[in-house]
Amino acid sequence: MEKRQELYAGKAKSVHATDDPDRLILTFRDDTSAFDGERMESLARKGMVNNRFNAFIMEKLQEAGIPTHFDRRLSDTESLVKNLEMIPVECVVRNIAAGGLVKRLGVEEGQALEPPTFELFLKNDALHDPMINESLAETFGWATPEQLAEMKALTFRVNEVLKQLFAEGGLLLVDYKLEFGLFKGEIVLGDEFSPDGCRLWDAETREKLDKDRFRQGLGGVIEAYEEVGRRIGIDFD
Numbered sequence: 001m002e003k004r005q006e007l008y009a010g011k012a013k014s015v016h017a018t019d020d021p022d023r024l025i026l027t028f029r030d031d032t033s034a035f036d037g038e039r040m041e042s043l044a045r046k047g048m049v050n051n052r053f054n055a056f057i058m059e060k061l062q063e064a065g066i067p068t069h070f071d072r073r074l075s076d077t078e079s080l081v082k083n084l085e086m087i088p089v090e091c092v093v094r095n096i097a098a099g100g101l102v103k104r105l106g107v108e109e110g111q112a113l114e115p116p117t118f119e120l121f122l123k124n125d126a127l128h129d130p131m132i133n134e135s136l137a138e139t140f141g142w143a144t145p146e147q148l149a150e151m152k153a154l155t156f157r158v159n160e161v162l163k164q165l166f167a168e169g170g171l172l173l174v175d176y177k178l179e180f181g182l183f184k185g186e187i188v189l190g191d192e193f194s195p196d197g198c199r200l201w202d203a204e205t206r207e208k209l210d211k212d213r214f215r216q217g218l219g220g221v222i223e224a225y226e227e228v229g230r231r232i233g234i235d236f237d
């Protein structure tokens with residue numbers, strides 16, 4: 001597989017074309033951003049840790065029958081993925097109240113959410129990823145009602161698989177964000193799943209072991225990511 005020109009550089013990952021038009025290379029960088037890129041830092045080993053973390057989770061999801069773009073890990077920081085036509089809508093499921101929900105609705109952090117909530121956000125940095133709904137997505141052509149229904153169903157299936165996987169490691173899956181795209185007409189999970197895009201707490205102490213450590217200046221960010229990874233069986237060596 002030949003790595004060709006860079007197509008896109010996001011805040012933490014870069015996307016390169018390959019000699020196969022159906023495949024892209026994702027490069028996980030050490031860059032870490034918060035608050036829409038207002039705070040940027042480079043954290044040593046983060047690219048490697050997130051690349052391995054993502055590969056492990058995507059394989060688990062694939063085994064559970066959830067279609068993902070993941071093909072294979074190519075190196076410490078690179079993975080080969082299917083070339084999706086991305087849908088500019090982020091899907092967020094929450095099992096426990098935290099972050100944006102607490103800020104928006106004034107509910108107590110740590111409150112169990114039963115049933116879990118499902119929210120949609122428009123992927124748009126300039127507008128700070130505003131919350132949207134099915135009606136807006138349909139009217140503005142971001143996704144069809146059928147695509148949204150499929151994305152919602154898949155997002156909840158991911159919850160069942162990952163809540164259990166993390167529970168076995170003594171961890172609570174508080175919330176997470178997924179992105180989807182189309183590959184030959186099929187809705188497929190894209191982007192990444194790592195502690196950058198979800199919240200994970202120790203089940204006993206409720207210690208934060210995800211990107212909130214960076215957002216809140218708690219330190220030990222990558223050590224926490226590795227701790228989570230080790231607890232679910234990822235080998236970072």
Ligand code: C5P
Pocket residue numbers: 090092098099100101129175176177196197198199211
């Ligand atoms: O900020 P908020 O509480 O709405 O985020 C919910 C979940 O989605 C968190 O796990 C957060 O890390 C993730 N998220 C993300 N990228 C965004 C927005 C939220 O990964 N642009």
